[in-house]
Amino acid sequence: MTVRTRFAPSPTGLLHIGGARTALFNYLYSRHTGGEFLLRIEDTDRERSTDAATQVILEGLDWLGLKHDGQTVFQSTRSARHAEVAHQLLEAGRAYRCYCTADELKQMREQAIAEGRSPRYDGRWRDRDPSEAPEGVSPAIRLKAPREGETVVEDLVQGTVRVANGELDDMIILRSDGTPTYLHAVVVDDHDMGITHVIRGDDHLTNTFRQVQIYQAMGWETPAFAHIPLIHGADGAKLSKRHGAVSVLEFREQGFLPEAVCNYLLRLGWSHGDLEFVPMEEAVRLFDIVDVNRGAARMDYAKLTHLNGMYIRQADDERLTREVLQRLAHRHDLSLGAIAAGRILALMPALKERAKTVVELADAAAFLARVVPLPFEPKAAAALTPEAKLMLRDLAPALAQTDFSVAALDAALRAFAEATERKLGQVAQPLRAALTGSTVSPGIDATLAALGRDEALVRIAAASA
RNA sequence: GUCCCGUUCGUCUAGAGGCCUAGGACACCAGCCUUUCACGUUGGUAACACGGGUUCGAAUCCCGUACGGGACGCCA
Numbered sequence: 001m002t003v004r005t006r007f008a009p010s011p012t013g014l015l016h017i018g019g020a021r022t023a024l025f026n027y028l029y030s031r032h033t034g035g036e037f038l039l040r041i042e043d044t045d046r047e048r049s050t051d052a053a054t055q056v057i058l059e060g061l062d063w064l065g066l067k068h069d070g071q072t073v074f075q076s077t078r079s080a081r082h083a084e085v086a087h088q089l090l091e092a093g094r095a096y097r098c099y100c101t102a103d104e105l106k107q108m109r110e111q112a113i114a115e116g117r118s119p120r121y122d123g124r125w126r127d128r129d130p131s132e133a134p135e136g137v138s139p140a141i142r143l144k145a146p147r148e149g150e151t152v153v154e155d156l157v158q159g160t161v162r163v164a165n166g167e168l169d170d171m172i173i174l175r176s177d178g179t180p181t182y183l184h185a186v187v188v189d190d191h192d193m194g195i196t197h198v199i200r201g202d203d204h205l206t207n208t209f210r211q212v213q214i215y216q217a218m219g220w221e222t223p224a225f226a227h228i229p230l231i232h233g234a235d236g237a238k239l240s241k242r243h244g245a246v247s248v249l250e251f252r253e254q255g256f257l258p259e260a261v262c263n264y265l266l267r268l269g270w271s272h273g274d275l276e277f278v279p280m281e282e283a284v285r286l287f288d289i290v291d292v293n294r295g296a297a298r299m300d301y302a303k304l305t306h307l308n309g310m311y312i313r314q315a316d317d318e319r320l321t322r323e324v325l326q327r328l329a330h331r332h333d334l335s336l337g338a339i340a341a342g343r344i345l346a347l348m349p350a351l352k353e354r355a356k357t358v359v360e361l362a363d364a365a366a367f368l369a370r371v372v373p374l375p376f377e378p379k380a381a382a383a384l385t386p387e388a389k390l391m392l393r394d395l396a397p398a399l400a401q402t403d404f405s406v407a408a409l410d411a412a413l414r415a416f417a418e419a420t421e422r423k424l425g426q427v428a429q430p431l432r433a434a435l436t437g438s439t440v441s442p443g444i445d446a447t448l449a450a451l452g453r454d455e456a457l458v459r460i461a462a463a464s465a
Numbered sequence: 466g467u468c469c470c471g472u473u474c475g476u477c478u479a480g481a482g483g484c485c486u487a488g489g490a491c492a493c494c495a496g497c498c499u500u501u502c503a504c505g506u507u508g509g510u511a512a513c514a515c516g517g518g519u520u521c522g523a524a525u526c527c528c529g530u531a532c533g534g535g536a537c538g539c540c541a
Contacts, residue, residue, distance in 0.1 A: 010541045045540060102539075109538090118467040119537065140539050158470065167468055167537090175539040182541045206469050206536040229471080232534075264477090267490085271478055274489045293478080296534065300476045303491040313504080354503035364502090413500085428500040440502045 003035030004196045007061075007068070008075075008186070010042040011053035014247035015060035017299060018201060018231045021265040025228055026199045027066045028266070028287040038193060039068035043076045044185055060248040064258045065280070073193065075185055082180035085188050085218065086141045086173050094217040095173060097139035098125040120169035141174040143184075143214060151209045156226035156289045158202065163209050171210050183207060187214040195223050199289065202227035226289045229269055229296045255327075255357030257315065260308040268297045277310060309356035317348040320361060327362040328369060340369035347450035350442030367436040368450065372462040380433035384463055388430035392464035394420070395427065396457060404453045410445040434463030 005026040009019055030037035041057070043049040061068070089095035100108075100121075109119040126144060133139065145168055152162045173184035180188070190198060205227045215222045251261050263278055270292050272278070278286070312320065321344050328334055344351075344365045355361035367374070376384070395416055402412040417427045428444045435456060441447050448456050 008541095012541070042541060048540075098539095100539095105539080113466070115466095120467090161469070163468065169537090172539050177539080179539085181539065186541090201535095202470070203535055204541095209469090227470085230534075267477065269477090274479065276477090276490050295471055297477065300491070303477065306491055309504090356503090410500095417500095424500050426500095432501060438501090442502085444500060 001196060003030055003033040004038060004194050005030045005035065005199055006038040006040055006190070006193065006195050007066075008040040008042050008189075008200070009057050010045065011050060011057060012045060012048040013053060015057045015249075016246060017248060017265060019057075020060065020064060020248045020261070021231060021268060022199065022201055022228065023061060023066050024064070024262055024265050025226075025270070025287075025289070025292070026197075027068075028283055029197060029199060029289055030069075031284040032287045035196070036069040037066075038070055038073070038195070040073040040075060040189060040193070042182070042185070043074055044079070044180065044182065046076065049076075056247065056249065063252055064248060064262055073189065075189060078185070078189060078192075079179055081192065082185050082188050083174055083178055086180065086184065089143065089173070089214075089217055090141055092217075093144070095141050095143050096126055096170075097130065097133070098142045098170075098172070099133055099137045099139045100125065101137070118167070121171075123170055126170060138176045140172045140176045142170040143173050143210075143217060145170050145210075145213050151212055153205075153208050153212060153225055155205070155208075156197075156224055157229075157292050157294060158205060158227050161205065161208075163206075168209060168213070173214065183210050184214060187211050187218075187220075190223060191215070191218075191220050197224045197226060197289075199226040199228060201230050203230060226292070228292050229294055231268060232296050232298050255359035255361070256304065256308050257311045257358070260304065260311040263311070264304045264307050268299075269293055277307070305356050312352050312355055312358070312361065315352065317345060317352070320352055320358070321345045321348055323358045324362045324365050327358065328366060331366065331369075333375075334366060334369035335371050336369050343368040343450045343452070347442060347446060350446045354442065364441070367438065367441070370437070372458055374437040374459065374462070376433065376437045376463075377439065379439045380437050383430050383433040383439060385430075388433075389464040391420070391422070391427065392430060392434055392460050395431065396460050396464075399448070399460070400453070400457060402453075404449050404456075406443075406445045406449045409448050413445065431460070434460050 007019075007023040007026050009015065009023075015023075027037050029035075039061070041054055043054070058072075086095060090097070098121075105121070108122060112119045121142070125139075125142070146165045148165060150162050150164050151168065152160060155161055171183060172181050174180055208225055208227070212222055248261065252258070259280060262280060262283070266278055266283055266287075267276065270287065272286050272291060275286075321341065324344055325336065325341060328336060334340070347365070347368060351361060351364055355364055398412060398416050399409075402408055413427055413431075414424060416422075417424045420427075429439065432441050432444050432447070433439060435441070435444075435447055435451060451459070
C-alpha cells in the first residue's frame with residue numbers, strides 16, 4: 001500500500017510554525033516511505049476563509065520547500081459530495097434529521113453546564129417520527145452515533161486512546177443549509193483522496209473519535225492516525241492567530257534560511273539519538289512517526305538562530321550574495337552596482353562565518369557598497385587617533401606596491417608591523433576603521449582584498465586626512 | 466464542569482528495568498585560539514513534578530495526586 005499523507009490547513013489565518021511543522025512531518029513521512037503528499041485547503045468556512053490567506057499558506061509551503069503532489073484540493077468544491085454521503089447515511093439509518101433551533105440547543109447547553117453535566121446534545125430527534133417535524137424548519141443531519149461500548153483510536157504517536165461512547169453525542173454532519181460540518185467533510189475527503197496516514201496536531205485527537213464513528217457508519221476503513229504535539233508559545237499556551245503565532249514568512253523577513261527553519265522544526269518533537277544538524281535529505285532518510293514524542297514543545301529563537309548560522313556557513317556564496325543584495329536594495333546610502341556585488345561575493349566566504357542571519361550578513365556587507373566619505377561608528381572614529389592616521393599614511397605606500405591577494409596582504413601587514421615595531425593589532429584595528437567605518441569586520445587581509453587596491457587606498461587617504 | 470493527552474537541566478531532547486555518578490544541543494559562565502568580531506576548542510553551572518506500589522534493582526512498569534495542555538459549536 002502506497003502511503004499518502006496530506007496537509008489540510010484552513011485559510012482563515014497565517015501559516016504559523018505549528019502548521020508548518022505539521023506540513024513538514026507529513027511531507028517527510030511521505031517522502032521517507034516513497035509515498036505521496038497532498039494538499040487540501042479547508043475553506044468550507046466561507047465567512048472567514050480568504051484568498052489572501054490561501055496565498056500566504058501556499059507561499060509559506062513553497063518557501064520551506066515542501067512541495068506537494070497532484071492538484072491542490074479545495075474543500076469548498078466538494079460540498080455536493082459531502083451532502084451525498086450525509087444522505088447515504090440518512091437512508092442507511094445511520095443518521096437522522098434534527099429540527100432543533102439554535103436557541104433550543106443553546107438552552108440545552110446552558111442547562112447542562114448549570115447542572116454540572118457535560119454540554120451534549122440529548123438526542124431528542126434521534127428516534128422521533130419524521131411526521132412530527134415542525135413546518136418550515138429545515139433540519140440539520142446528525143450522525144446516529146453508537147450509545148454503548150467505546151470508540152478506540154490506535155494512534156501512532158499517542159498510543160491506544162479510547163473513550164466511552166456515552167461521552168460522545170450525535171454530531172451534526174450536514175447543517176440545515178445543506179453545507180457539511182468540518183468533521184464530516186474531513187472524513188469524506190480523506191477517504192475519497194485515499195489518505196492512508198492522517199498526521200495532524202493533537203488538538204484534533206478528541207475529534208478523531210467522532211470521525212472514526214463516521215468511517216464506521218459508512219463502512220470505510222480508517223486511515224492510520226498520528227497526533228503530533230502542539231508547539232506552544234512562550235507562556236505554554238496553544239499558538240493561534242491572536243496568540244504568539246508568527247507567520248513562517250516572517251522568519252524569512254528576519255533572515256532565517258528555510259532549511260534551518262525546517263531543521264529546527266523537525267527537532268521540535270522528533271529526535272534521532274543526539275543528532276541535531278539534520279539537512280532535508282538526511283531527514284527524509286531518517287524520519288519516522290514513531291520517533292515523534294508526545295509532549296508539547298516551546299519555540300526557542302536562540303537555538304533556531306544558532307542552527308541558522310550553521311546553515312549560512314555552508315550555504316552557497318552566490319545565493320547568499322543575492323539575498324544580501326536584495327535586502328540592501330532599499331538603502332539609499334549605498335552604491336549597489338556590479339562593483340559592490342563583486343566585492344560582496346569576494347568577501348562572502350569570510351562574511352558568512354560571522355553571521356547568524358541574513359539580516360546580520362547584509363549589515364556586515366553594507367560597508368562594501370559605500371562611497372567615501374564613510375560614516376564612522378563612534379568606536380571606529382575613536383580608533384583613528386592622530387597617531388593612527390600617521391601610521392596609515394605610512395602604510396599606504398607599502399600597500400600600493402603589494403599584490404592584493406589575501407596571502408600577500410597578510411605578509412605585507414606583518415612586515416609593516418614588525419618594521420615599525422607595532423603589534424599587528426595596532427595596525428589592523430585603525431586600518432579596519434578606515435576601511436569599514438566599523439571596528440568589526442572579517443579578517444583585515446580579506447577585507448582589503450575584497451575592496452581592491454584603488455578603493456582601499458581611497459578609503460585610507462580619506463580616513464587619515 | 467466532563468472527557469482526552471502530557472510532565473527529564475532555563476529551552477529542545479537522549480533514555481524501551483541494571484550500560485545513569487542521567488548523555489547531547491542551545492543559552493549562560495570561565496579558559497584557550499586570535500588581527501576586531503565570529504567560528505572553533507576545553508572546562509563548568511544546571512533536570513528525572515510529587516507520593517505510593519511492583520522488583521534483588523525504576524527516569525524507565527502500575528496506581529494516585531499536583532501542575533500544564535487540548536477537546537467539548539449548525540468554527541476549522
